[in-house]
Amino acid sequence: MLIDSHCHLDAGEFAADRDAVHAAARAGGVERILAPAVAVANFPAVRDCVARYPGCVAAYGIHPLSVNTAQESDLAVLRQWLVSERPVAVGEIGLDHFVAAADRQRQEFFFVEQLKLAREFGLPVVLHARRAIDPVLKQLRRIFGHGGVPGGIAHAFNGSRQQADEFLKLGFALGFGGAMTFSGSTRIRHLAATLPDSAIALETDAPDIAPAWLDGGRNQPAELPRIAAVLADLRGISVAAVAAMTTENIRRVIPGMG
Numbered sequence: 001m002l003i004d005s006h007c008h009l010d011a012g013e014f015a016a017d018r019d020a021v022h023a024a025a026r027a028g029g030v031e032r033i034l035a036p037a038v039a040v041a042n043f044p045a046v047r048d049c050v051a052r053y054p055g056c057v058a059a060y061g062i063h064p065l066s067v068n069t070a071q072e073s074d075l076a077v078l079r080q081w082l083v084s085e086r087p088v089a090v091g092e093i094g095l096d097h098f099v100a101a102a103d104r105q106r107q108e109f110f111f112v113e114q115l116k117l118a119r120e121f122g123l124p125v126v127l128h129a130r131r132a133i134d135p136v137l138k139q140l141r142r143i144f145g146h147g148g149v150p151g152g153i154a155h156a157f158n159g160s161r162q163q164a165d166e167f168l169k170l171g172f173a174l175g176f177g178g179a180m181t182f183s184g185s186t187r188i189r190h191l192a193a194t195l196p197d198s199a200i201a202l203e204t205d206a207p208d209i210a211p212a213w214l215d216g217g218r219n220q221p222a223e224l225p226r227i228a229a230v231l232a233d234l235r236g237i238s239v240a241a242v243a244a245m246t247t248e249n250i251r252r253v254i255p256g257m258g
Helices: 020-026 039-050 074-085 106-123 134-142 161-169 185-194 219-234 239-253
Strands: 001-004 031-035 056-060 087-097 124-129 152-154 172-176 199-203
Touching: 001 056, 001 219, 001 239, 020 031, 020 161, 031 039, 031 087, 031 219, 039 056, 039 074, 056 074, 056 239, 074 106, 087 106, 087 134, 087 152, 106 124, 106 134, 134 161, 152 239, 161 172, 161 185, 172 185, 172 239, 185 219, 199 219, 199 239, 219 239
Parallel strands: 001 031, 031 056, 056 087, 087 124, 124 152, 152 172, 172 199
Antiparallel strands: none
16 A cells, blocks of 8 residues: 655646546555645645545645735635544645745745644644745744644655754654656655655655656656655665555554545
């Protein structure tokens, strides 16, 4: 069994063949998919995926690159969805300092308010931390304290070993996916090979972050078994061991995955 801990199955890129995409993932052994929302406008589409596709579960949140068009009232909408839909996590939330034009102050406001909601509802978080790992860690510690963080997954992790260790101390697993499959991704591959067994979650981020063999094409959850094989090779263990290890980790940090 494999779990894709980050897949935007609701995305428009899958509009023409979403049923087939899900069926292909299931046929390949991907039995659970976590579909994180990125804005209030796509909450219903994520909910529809959960209702339609066995093994698909939801996280609801406002992505840092969505905050420029979000309204502060969207936080009240998010609260309502956390009450009514009982998702497994709050996400995808965080900070993105890669995009130069992004409003960092507004990102931080929405991130902090969503962390407060996660704290209130006792939910783990699915984190986006592109070139913003230290500021994300700072807010996690500030909102939750060192002992009160509900954990979750730091999606598409691309930081240092020291930063990885800080997330692990706070009860997080680290998401590894398509970027790990490129031979030039030396830091990511080294981390994937050397982090403790308990640290690693598998993900696709489909339709984005395509693995090397897709040559920039559309990613999909059916690629997860081959991504798992890359991780197995890096760690010198079997694919079955990778599947068992990452499934256990994801279930630990996001108990609602079942």
